[in-house]
Each structure stands twice: as C-alpha cells, then as structure tokens.
Amino acid sequence: MIISVKQNRENELNSLFQYLKKESLHYRYLDGQQIIIAPKLSVNTELSSFDVIEKITEIDTPYQLASNKWKKQTSFDIKGVSVGSQLFSIIAGPCSVETEEQIFATAELLHKLGIKFIRGGAYKPRTSPYSFMGLGKKGLELLSEAAKQYDLRVVTEIMDLSLLDEVYQYADILQVGSRNMQNFYMLNELGKIDKPVLLKRGMHAKVTEWLLAAEYVLSGGNEKVILCERGIRSFDPASRNVMDIGVIPLIKELSHLPIIADPSHGTGAASRVESMAMASTAAGANGLIVEVHPNPKQALSDSAQAVNFNQFEHLISKVKMIVNALAAETNSTSALKLQTL
Template sequence: MIIVMKQGAKKENIELVIDLVAKNKLKPVPLYGTERTVIAVIGDERILNKDTVEAMDDVDKVMEVLKPYKLAAREYHPENTIIIVGEDGNAADRVKIGGKEIVVMAGPCAVENKEQIISIAKEVKKAGAKILRGGAFKPRSAPYDFQGLGEQGLKYLAAAREETGLEIVTEVVDPRDVALVEKYADILQVGTRNMQNYSLLKELGKAKKPVLLKRGMWATYKEWLLAAEYIISSGNPNVILCERGIRTFETHTRNTLDLAAVPALKELTHLPIVVDPSHGTGRRSLVSAMCKAAIAAGCDGLIIESHTHPEKSVSDAEQTVSTEVLKQMMKEFKKVAEAVGRKI
C-alpha cells in the first residue's frame, strides 16, 4: 500500500498517518518530496482499512501495490531517483547517477599494487570516467585464483582517489566487511554471486554510502528488484542497479548481456541502472558496441574494465580494454549520447 499525502500537508497530519500504520504493526516508510509526502506501508497491509486511511486529514489517495517489492517500485516513487556520490564539495558539483548525464566507471578488475591503480586512475580520468572501479576483495570461481589484496587494496584505491579526485566503487563480499569497505569506498558493490546474500543486503541497508547491486547471473527482474528491496527496506534508499549479463546456452560470450533490462527496469522501478558490457560479453572486442547499445537503450551509466596493460591484468584480461582504447571509445559514446538527448 502507498499513501499519497496532499500537497502542503501539515506535518502533524503526516505523523498521524505514520502513527496509525505503526499501531497496526506495519512498517511506515515515508518519502518526503519537494511537493508532497508519500508513505509506503510494509507488511500485511490487509489489516489496514483503506477507507479509514483515505478519510484522514490531508490524505490525497491510497494505492494498492500488487508487486512484492514496494519501495523499489515506480508507483512508490514516480520520479527517477538520482544518486549523489561522494562526500566532498557541494552537492551540485558531485557525481550524480540517474540524471541526464551518463556516468562512466572504469578501471581494472583487481587492484594489484599502488602504482598500478594510480596510473590507471589517471588514464581513465583523462578518458572521461568519473568513477574508478577496482576490486580489493575478489570472489573467484576457483579457490586458487587471486582473491584480492583486501584492506591494503582499499588503501591503494583511497590513494588513487586522493591523487585523481575520482570517486571509488569496489565490491564487498562479507557482511562483516561492510563497515571496513564503507570507510574507504564511495559506492559499495554487490557482485552477481551475492545478489541473494540476504545477510549482506541487510547489512548494506545500514550503510550510508550508495550500493551498486549487480544482477545475479540467474536472476529474473523480480528477484533482482526484491534484492534491492532488502537494502532499501533496511534503511538505505541509495541503490544503483547493474545489468552484467545472464547465463544462457550461448558459449561464444561469457554471459548474455540483457539490454532489454534497461527499458524494462525503467518501467518497473525508479532506481538508476548501469550496464557492465565487460562481464556481459567477456570479450574486449564486443565492449564498445555493447556500450553504445546500452546508451541507446537508456542506461544511466557504464562500468568498464580498463587497464594500461590489459595483457598483464591478473584477472579478466580477455574482457579488459586498454586505457588508450577507452579514450577513443569515449569519443564515440558521446555521439550516441547526444543522439538520444543525453550527455557523457
């Protein structure tokens, strides 16, 4: 259930509605907009009488939400959510995801050493990226593969931010590490294998930083949005969805990049959506084309694996583009963005 208050509703009347919901042992989640307040009701809303709520002062209307995800639904929040990244400087100058500008996040799959991540950060910034990606904790399919540098890698990422001014996105794997990663990162990433790690999602709901939620390689849109709902309902509304490809019968590509997810999710949710063509294809030769297609489809950002020397990358070398190639790609991306009324 969603309770829409009238424009200019009095604070005391809004609080009376919230109190009524709480007294019925339901969870009220108010969204205070610039013009009106909307209150989502979480729980078995059948115990709350719709007519009683509609009769209360300053209540405009009550809408029933049939979708199992409430807070992530566009019915709850008709306008697109814009996520502001970073803590330094004025809000007007900070990176925004979900607006007219398409934000590019670029960097290596894994942080290897301090010199490597700083040199790559400088190059991806020259290319036009606004956010540096890089893994400090690496969940790998094989236990013998490189697992990341851990906190030392986070410190290297922080050094790269200090050197370049780029914001940082990096993955958190364990619920016990959320506070540690949040100390260094500007966006906390949930990888495909952890999309339904509910303990992790709930812990991220307590974080103050935005969360980049990658789609599980097996997940439907509904399952993906329900994972987002776990984070939002736990207290963190700043969720960015990331389409990174799904498993299909095709073996030529690492995954099948589902670009239909972009316009489909735009209908279903107010949350911004970025696309990861690096993991979505697993082939560097396909990354540029799929980035352009994602822009045309309406994505709010791109996350691209890039390295000064891709052949030397300790992981995912075959899907990593060089920073020199990235610079050329960005010129082409700008043309596509302009064609669809966006900028990059």
C-alpha cells in the same frame, strides 16, 4: 501500498499500526521518510478514518519502493557528482587492484578523460580458491590514494558483512556482486548506510527478483541504489554471459532507479566490449562500468575481458557520440546528458 503519514502525530500513528496488526498485515515504517510500506493492504473505508494519513500510493507489484509508481526518477550526489535521472556516468578501472603503478596509471587516464569514478576490486570472489583474490586492505588503500590524487570517486565490491566497516571507510559506492544479489541479510545492512549501493543483477536472476533485492536496501532507508546489468547465464558456452540489453528499457518502464551496464562481464571478451557499451548506451542506460587495464595480458583476474587504454579511449569516443546524439533529441524526454566527460 505505500502510506505517507503526517509528522508529529505519534498517537494517531500508533493507532494506525494497531489497525495493521489487527488485520495481520506485515508492514514496515520508515521514520526518516514518514512512510508505511504495506504491500498486501488495499484501500478501504476504514483507512479513511485515520487522519494521520496524508497520501496513499497504490502499487500492484511485489516491490514497492523500487516501483516507478512510487517515484518517477532518482538521482543523488556523490562528492559533487550527480548520478541518475537523465545523467550518464562512466565507472572504469581494473577488475583487481594489483600494484601501485597499475592503479595510479589507470587513475591518471580516467582523470585525463574527465571520468569521475574508478572501480577496482580489493577483495575478489573467485570461482577457484587458487585464483588471485585481491590485495585486501592494501588494495583499498591504493585505490583510495589514487582516487584522491586524481579527484575520483571509488567504487569497490563488498564481499561479506564482516568487511563492511573496512570497505565503507574507503568506498564512495559499495558494489554488491552478482553472487551476493540475494544475500538478503547483507542487503538489509546496506539499507542502513548512507552511501550508494551498486547492485549487480544475479547471473540467474529474474527482473522481479532483482528489483526485490533492491527493495531490501530501499526499505532499510537507503534510497541511493544503482542497478547494474552484467549479463545472465545461458546454455551457450560461446560467450561468458548473455548481455541482456532489453532489460535496460524494461527497467526504465518498471522502476525509477538508475541502471548502468557492464559490457565487460556481459561479454567476457575485450573485442566485444565496445559494441555492447554502445548498444547499452543507445538502449538508455544511465552509464557504464568497464574493466580497463594498462596491460590486460598481465592482469591477474578477468584478463580476457579487460580493454587496454587505447581501446578504452576509442570506446569513450564512440559512446560520447551516442550520448550526444540522444541529447540532441530536444523533444525526447529520455535524452541523456553526459555529465562526466
């Protein structure tokens, strides 16, 4: 249950808090939104005695603020570019920032194609301690410089809370990777910032677990959350992950949060990225995040799944056709609008 309360009723609000404590109900109050989140609370006659209550929203799922019973759509602005609702956004760039030449060439391509978001890792979580782990702060600086020159917004991963201040300085969207989806302390802290959080699905995560991870950020007061399907692990080694296309319409049924797809990690193979990008778009995703590199064979991380510039331009043309076809369904409430191209 989410209780919306009236403003400037401090004494009455405190009485309501006392009632919740007396009933041994765990709750969280978000002052900025004037709401109380109390998942275990049920409507009863005692609640009606509190005049401070403006509205009660009953929600029967473990996640509350992420539920579409709370909100129907979410959108927000990132340096003049809108994300969410019926908009389709593309984020692209290399897995890792490697050199100035590499990141500026990529930024120039994205600018030429009208794409507004560049991704790139500066601090990389790698399975092996002997793999390239990014350029660190120098990578963030190069990414930021390229973004400024080509009017792009920066998306980069936050690996650890010790890096939050540094990454926050350069990022427009902070990405939480699959391994950190259930790093609850980090999610709590990201709920306190005023920048969007791109939350990737954990490689073993169920949908409810994923939405509860988003709830950690939302319940901290940060309403700018983007979900990202990036594939889940299976028993079959034939592909890096299983791209769960079906979760896209499922999330649309359960939540108001925008969801984008990562066909690069979802497949692990550049030859299959375009097909899964098209399928994700047709399934109703609010966007894509794609790994693109000027010379994938020389990439220092995830070279097998990075598309080259020509492949990426072809992918964009295919995706654009699908988005335009969906938008042409004038009677469809789910028609997307490609606002980045």
